[in-house]
Amino acid sequence: MLFKYHAIDQDGHEREGTIEAPSQEIAISALQRRSLIISAIESADKKSVFEMNLAFFDRVSNKEIVILSRQIATLFEAQVSALRVFRLIASEVENKSLASILTTVGDDLQGGSPISKALSRHPKVFSTFYVNMVRAGEESGKLSETFNYLADYLDRSYELVSKAENALIYPAFVIAVFFGVMALMLTLVIPKISAVLLDSGQEVPMYTKIVIGFSNFLVQYGIFILIALIASGFYVWRLGKTESGKLFLDGFKLGVPYLGDLYKKLYLSRIADNFATMLLSGVSVVEAIEITSSVVGNAAYAEVLKDVGASVKGGSSISDSFGKHAEIPGIMVAMTRVGEETGELGKILTTLAKFYNREVTNAVDTLVSLIEPAMIVLLGLGVGVLLAAVLLPIYNMAGSF
Secondary structure (H helix, E strand, O other), X not given: OEEEEEEEOOOOOEEEEEEEOOOHHXXXXXXXXXXXEEEEEEEOOOOOHHHHHHHHHOOOOHHHHHHHHHHHHHHHHXXXXXXXXXXXXXXXXXXXXXXXXXXXXXXXXXXXXOHHHHHHOOOOOOOHHHHHXXXXXXHHOOHHHHHHHHHHHHHHHHHHHHHHHHHHXXXXXXXXXXXXXXXXXXXXXXXXXXXXXXXXXXXXXXXXXXXXXXXXXXXXXXXXXXXXXXXXXXXXXXXXXXXXXXXXXXXXXXXXXXXXXXXXXXXXXXXXXXXXXXXXXXXXXXXXXHHHHHHOOOHHHHHHHHHHHHHHHOOOOHHXXXXXXXXXXXXXXXXXXHHHHHOOHHHHHHHHHHHHHHHHHHHHHHHHHHHHHHXXXXXXXXHHHHHHHHHHHHHHHHHOO
């Protein structure tokens, strides 16, 4: 890679130029050996707008990381060197963004960086959890096992989250269609029919007057309602970007009836799975708790885990620290205590993770089985009531002639 730099030499003169190096860190080291004080350095390899747009759409998916981890583990088991592993996989993957990242990782390894440090330079692809797992594998000399653990964990996590998300797509689609159909009928169809009814001079039933009034309201003020909804959505999005806002929204999410229980089980499964995977890979308890808090995906549970981590640092047991928080159920506290007493905490947490995985799966299946018929009935009733409100007066009007 080519880097452009600005620096100051020993005589205080400004220097600028370019240097070829596998990575920015190696470029900086090379310049410092020339007794230069670097003020700025950046890549000189410019990408076109077209290439940047392709890179935007060519993102690295969770599935690709799972496959990558499996490939790395297999190659390490075959006693292939780390540098050759990343060079080989980089030349084979179809995703250009991932290939570029793996090439950079290979360059960093060639420059003397450990694998974990090379991966940590790409946080959008390799999470803090992933990097720390690899670091633990390096320290214990069990990299192939670590990458297998990672692939198994990511596979479980991807399957669980995708199942929950996919289960909610159909209800969300039905609800969107329902409101779309109702809005079109109230703003396009009802005004024309209501004009005919009012011009006839016939007495209109109360429920028809309500429908016509609501239709007139949407026609006159619908654009303002749409603007208000968009503004509210933007406000919630911006609120979610702040620490306090994210904590409020995540706490609200957990308080929603039924869905809140589903989310709690999902996060508890993630906590137990993350924690177990790291403990079995040799990561220390405190570090495992801290890393889990950063990747759990919910600000409320992240705060709980941070407090648990602080208590454990102060000498408390994990189970006692868990027991101080209502967000952690009694069964998790009790099983954690058993794991601490028997020295099998990693295995106990693995059992807990499997239990909550089943709970999430059952909850999702139940939710889908209830929502599907309820949405169909609601859609039918809504459209039926709307049609009855305008068609019955027309039928009465036709019968009077």
